[in-house]
Amino acid sequence: MAEKISIDAEGLHYTPLNQQIRAAVAAGAKEIVLDNVNGQRFIGNGLRGKDVRITINGVPGGDLGMFMSGPTCIVHANAEHAPGNTMDAGTIYIHGNAGDAVAHSMRGGEVYVKGNIGYRGGIHMKEYQDKKPVLVVGGRTRAFLGEYMAGGLLIVLGRGYTCPVDERGIGTGIHGGEIFIRGEVPEKHLGIGATKKPFTEKERELIRPYIKKYCIEFGIDDPSLFEDEYVRIGPASARPFAGKYTWE
Amino acid sequence: MLSHYTYFADISCLESLKWGKAPFTICGSMCGIISVIDRSGEPMNGSAIKNALSLMNERGNGEGAGYAVYGAYPDYADYYALHLFYDNLVEPKAIVEQELEKWGTIEVSEMIPTSEQPRLRREHIPWRYFYKPYPKSMGTAATEEDILIHIMNKINTEIPGALLFSTGKNIGIFKASGWPEDVAEFYRIQDYEGYQWLAHNRYPTNTSGWWGGAHPFNLLDWTVVHNGEITSYGTNRRYLESFGYKCTMYTDTEVVAYLTDLLARRHALPLELALKALAPPFWDEIDNMPENERQLNTTIRMAYGSALMNGPFAIVVANSEGIAGITDRIKLRPLVAAEAGERLYISSEEAAIRVMEQDLEHIWMPRAGEPVIGRVR
Numbered sequence: 001m002a003e004k005i006s007i008d009a010e011g012l013h014y015t016p017l018n019q020q021i022r023a024a025v026a027a028g029a030k031e032i033v034l035d036n037v038n039g040q041r042f043i044g045n046g047l048r049g050k051d052v053r054i055t056i057n058g059v060p061g062g063d064l065g066m067f068m069s070g071p072t073c074i075v076h077a078n079a080e081h082a083p084g085n086t087m088d089a090g091t092i093y094i095h096g097n098a099g100d101a102v103a104h105s106m107r108g109g110e111v112y113v114k115g116n117i118g119y120r121g122g123i124h125m126k127e128y129q130d131k132k133p134v135l136v137v138g139g140r141t142r143a144f145l146g147e148y149m150a151g152g153l154l155i156v157l158g159r160g161y162t163c164p165v166d167e168r169g170i171g172t173g174i175h176g177g178e179i180f181i182r183g184e185v186p187e188k189h190l191g192i193g194a195t196k197k198p199f200t201e202k203e204r205e206l207i208r209p210y211i212k213k214y215c216i217e218f219g220i221d222d223p224s225l226f227e228d229e230y231v232r233i234g235p236a237s238a239r240p241f242a243g244k245y246t247w248e
Numbered sequence: 249m250l251s252h253y254t255y256f257a258d259i260s261c262l263e264s265l266k267w268g269k270a271p272f273t274i275c276g277s278m279c280g281i282i283s284v285i286d287r288s289g290e291p292m293n294g295s296a297i298k299n300a301l302s303l304m305n306e307r308g309n310g311e312g313a314g315y316a317v318y319g320a321y322p323d324y325a326d327y328y329a330l331h332l333f334y335d336n337l338v339e340p341k342a343i344v345e346q347e348l349e350k351w352g353t354i355e356v357s358e359m360i361p362t363s364e365q366p367r368l369r370r371e372h373i374p375w376r377y378f379y380k381p382y383p384k385s386m387g388t389a390a391t392e393e394d395i396l397i398h399i400m401n402k403i404n405t406e407i408p409g410a411l412l413f414s415t416g417k418n419i420g421i422f423k424a425s426g427w428p429e430d431v432a433e434f435y436r437i438q439d440y441e442g443y444q445w446l447a448h449n450r451y452p453t454n455t456s457g458w459w460g461g462a463h464p465f466n467l468l469d470w471t472v473v474h475n476g477e478i479t480s481y482g483t484n485r486r487y488l489e490s491f492g493y494k495c496t497m498y499t500d501t502e503v504v505a506y507l508t509d510l511l512a513r514r515h516a517l518p519l520e521l522a523l524k525a526l527a528p529p530f531w532d533e534i535d536n537m538p539e540n541e542r543q544l545n546t547t548i549r550m551a552y553g554s555a556l557m558n559g560p561f562a563i564v565v566a567n568s569e570g571i572a573g574i575t576d577r578i579k580l581r582p583l584v585a586a587e588a589g590e591r592l593y594i595s596s597e598e599a600a601i602r603v604m605e606q607d608l609e610h611i612w613m614p615r616a617g618e619p620v621i622g623r624v625r
Contacts, residue, residue, distance in 0.1 A: 039303045039599025059599045080597055118613050119579040
């Protein structure tokens with residue numbers, strides 16, 4: 001099979017679509033272009049293959065790249081709910097906005113959204129040893145960002161916004177990982193268990209490569225993304241609800 | 249006056265008992281919603297919305313789908329369009345028509361055209377009447393709406409084998425147990441035209457679906473489609489009962505319809521404020537508002553605290569003047585809106601809207617609890 005193949009997804013249900021994608025990867029395809037995608041859920045679910053690139057022309061349905069381990073998905077449209085759900089490795093680039101619960105329970109890999117995302121971005125992201133998921137959002141997010149976050153990095157570039165997360169419940173129940181927000185973060189928006197921490201050169205270096213990848217993919221040239229101060233938010237304790245359900 | 253709301257609610261309770269259904273049905277975690285209004289009043293046929301709803305088949309389970317179309321019957325726009333399910337055309341039909349003729353005149357009586365679908369089991373016979381109540385037939389104080397609600401009560405509680413589920417003027421509700429495309433083909437939904445459509449694909453989670461439990465739900469001019477669960481059902485029900493409604497239909501969607509009726513029609517609140525009462529801002533947010541806004545929101549929450557709907561939901565409500573979509577205030581269900589010229593779309597998924605319209609000028613996800621309203625100009 002050719003290294004590059006195109007699949008016309010017009011009117012195709014996600015099951016045969018995913019079967020075609022898997023067959024292509026199994027046959028050695030490295031570059032897969034999906035045309036006329038509209039609403040198909042679960043694209044690339046559980047797919048393995050480190051050097052596979054899937055270009056998605058159209059709006060993918062929910063749970064894009066769920067459990068995916070290795071491939072890169074590039075979406076030339078908005079995405080619906082939970083792209084990167086429990087993703088294990090690989091990259092998702094969304095050249096648009098995305099819905100609620102982006103990077104839901106993500107355990108590895110990277111998700112980049114050019115524009116804005118909805119509610120509960122990065123909910124329950126987690127990390128383990130060398131697995132450290134990253135979510136980068138170019139614009140603003142809605143409420144409950146990083147809710148119950150257990151690991152990983154969540155970076156909000158806030159392009160075009162002075163207060164890119166002007167909503168309640170940032171990091172509610174966070175007990176691992178860190179959130180970086182470029183812009184103002186009113187104290188009242190911090191959720192239970194979340195606290196602001198100093199943003200030092202060490203953190204700036206930590207997030208730099210991901211900002212760079214964002215800029216390269218989306219063709220953005222903005223030095224202030226690297227130079228500006230970020231508000232760093234992390235867990236106030238490793239067990240924010242220790243006393244909630246049990247008493248000693 | 250014995251409120252007609254009591255009648256209506258009673259219908260529903262007995263309705264579910266009469267039809268042998270378990271008493272609580274919820275449209276649960278999924279369900280798909282799509283609705284569209286053409287603000288210039290330009291009619292659209294049903295073929296596009298059928299395809300849009302079918303795109304979200306993953307949100308349903310084939311146990312309920314339905315369509316509401318405003319502007320369906322321009323030739324009979326002054327008549328109430330009554331849609332019924334009959335179990336047979338002998339006994340219940342004769343009794344229903346006797347009741348209708350007691351209070352008004354039947355202009356047209358006809359079977360709703362249907363075409364058999366291999367995957368759809370015909371459980372009932374859909375029938376429609378174009379009907380005009382006699383003015384003053386129920387006393388000088390009773391309105392046409394009172395008469396209609398009395399009839400609805402009578403049919404749905406006392407006439408076995410008949411269910412009246414669509415009572416608006418120039419409005420048609422078409423629903424059944426089945427997948428969206430099958431229900432649409434069954435009713436030949438593409439043959440209908442209207443300036444406003446609501447469609448719903450159901451995934452009942454607590455009990456099995458049935459034809460009467462499919463959305464949309466209609467009460468005279470109001471129609472509701474709903475995705476989610478109203479967990480404040482008990483509080484809302486007790487509140488509604490204090491206004492004479494008796495919420496014994498045991499479906500949570502019922503309270504949405506009644507609350508909208510109470511606030512928007514009986515209390516004449518502007519739709520924006522009525523919806524704000526259902527999904528108000530949090531107190532801490534209100535505390536931080538500018539003084540005028542703070543007072544308004546405080547007043548609404550104080551006056552309508554028991555109308556607040558908790559739990560995850562996305563709903564679209566409509567009357568003949570327009571459509572409005574809103575989610576619960578912590579956004580536990582999806583809602584996307586988009587505009588293209590005169591048309592406003594509200595849906596569970598962007599992809600569904602794109603089935604109906606490729607060139608969208610503006611597409612956005614409304615904030616939690618913030619209504620999106622489209623009105624006929």
